Amino acid sequence: MSAHSHADGQLPHEPEKATLEGRNKVLGFWLFLGGETVLFGTLFSAFLALRHQVLDGPPAHELFSLPLVALATALLLTSSLTSVFAVYALHTHRVKALIGWLIVTVVLGLGFLGLEIYEFYHYVHEGHGFTTSAFSTSFYTLVGFHGAHVAFGILWISLIIAQLMKKGLTVVTAPKVYVAGMYWHFIDVVWVFIFTVVYLMGKVV
Amino acid sequence: MASNHTATEENAKRHKVEGPKKHIIAFIFSILLTFIAFATVISGEINKDFIYIILIGLAILQVFVQMAFWMHMKDRGHTFAIIGILTGVFIASTCVIMAEYWAWW
Numbered sequence: 001m002s003a004h005s006h007a008d009g010q011l012p013h014e015p016e017k018a019t020l021e022g023r024n025k026v027l028g029f030w031l032f033l034g035g036e037t038v039l040f041g042t043l044f045s046a047f048l049a050l051r052h053q054v055l056d057g058p059p060a061h062e063l064f065s066l067p068l069v070a071l072a073t074a075l076l077l078t079s080s081l082t083s084v085f086a087v088y089a090l091h092t093h094r095v096k097a098l099i100g101w102l103i104v105t106v107v108l109g110l111g112f113l114g115l116e117i118y119e120f121y122h123y124v125h126e127g128h129g130f131t132t133s134a135f136s137t138s139f140y141t142l143v144g145f146h147g148a149h150v151a152f153g154i155l156w157i158s159l160i161i162a163q164l165m166k167k168g169l170t171v172v173t174a175p176k177v178y179v180a181g182m183y184w185h186f187i188d189v190v191w192v193f194i195f196t197v198v199y200l201m202g203k204v205v
Numbered sequence: 206m207a208s209n210h211t212a213t214e215e216n217a218k219r220h221k222v223e224g225p226k227k228h229i230i231a232f233i234f235s236i237l238l239t240f241i242a243f244a245t246v247i248s249g250e251i252n253k254d255f256i257y258i259i260l261i262g263l264a265i266l267q268v269f270v271q272m273a274f275w276m277h278m279k280d281r282g283h284t285f286a287i288i289g290i291l292t293g294v295f296i297a298s299t300c301v302i303m304a305e306y307w308a309w310w
Binding site: 017027030033035036041042044045048066070073074077078080081084085088182185186188189192193195196201205 | 224225228229232235236239242243245246247249253256257260261263264267268271272274275276282283285286289290291292293294296297298300301303304305308309
């Protein structure tokens with residue numbers, strides 16, 4: 001056993017914050033999310049400034065279909081809930097439930113990503129390519145960056161699941177799960193602004 | 206192994222781990238706010254600027270709920286975390302306001 005294990009072989013309360021390294025990781029991740037907020041803030045700024053410059057391409061209210069966006073929102077929101085269940089399983093030291101909820105989160109994330117790929121494919125066939133107009137470029141950059149974050153999160157959480165299966169729940173693996181959960185919630189929070197600013201405000205004529 | 210399991214459960218009970226009830230309430234609240242936002246746009250008989258204000262208000266409210274409950278921001282020991290994320294929010298909102306009101310001035 002590693003030096004990180006407790007003498008009685010039991011995990012401490014809130015194992016993600018049991019070590020200084022764990023606490024530093026959580027704080028450092030909050031600062032990283034502050035930086036991510038700025039990144040998405042600038043992408044939103046570009047989109048807001050350019051969203052009416054459609055040239056020959058289809059305008060937002062003709063392009064977007066709300067049922068598709070509603071389904072994507074439901075998938076991502078539910079995956080955020082399942083990742084919070086994973087952190088609850090972490091706090092109650094139930095490794096099997098933790099791995100189970102993380103798998104559900106990854107599957108829901110894949111569903112979201114699949115919808116987005118279908119959506120982009122459909123838009124390109126409607127004449128809304130990346131270089132069609134300032135609106136289309138800023139749209140694909142903003143929504144695509146979010147999609148890339150989802151893809152990265154899926155890969156990251158999958159690797160953590162593999163590590164949990166191999167090493168179990170320790171004070172080393174616990175901060176990783178907690179921080180990945182924070183990342184996943186952040187992705188959902190960004191999506192709230194995307195469906196509001198891009199899709200819903202785009203539909204208002 | 207079985208005795209170890211019950212010991213873990215007792216340990217969890219002693220420290221009063223926050224149950225999933227609050228998270229489910231936050232989820233229902235998020236669904237509700239999302240539904241209102243979509244319904245406002247679909248009904249669409251209201252003034253455009255007024256709809257924008259409602260939508261942005263609903264989004265900020267939902268983000269606040271999710272960050273407080275799901276990201277555990279309401280828990281103690283998050284002072285520097287809040288300072289860090291608020292700095293990001295401040296810079297981001299400056300950019301957004303600039304783009305929305307000054308870019309085409």
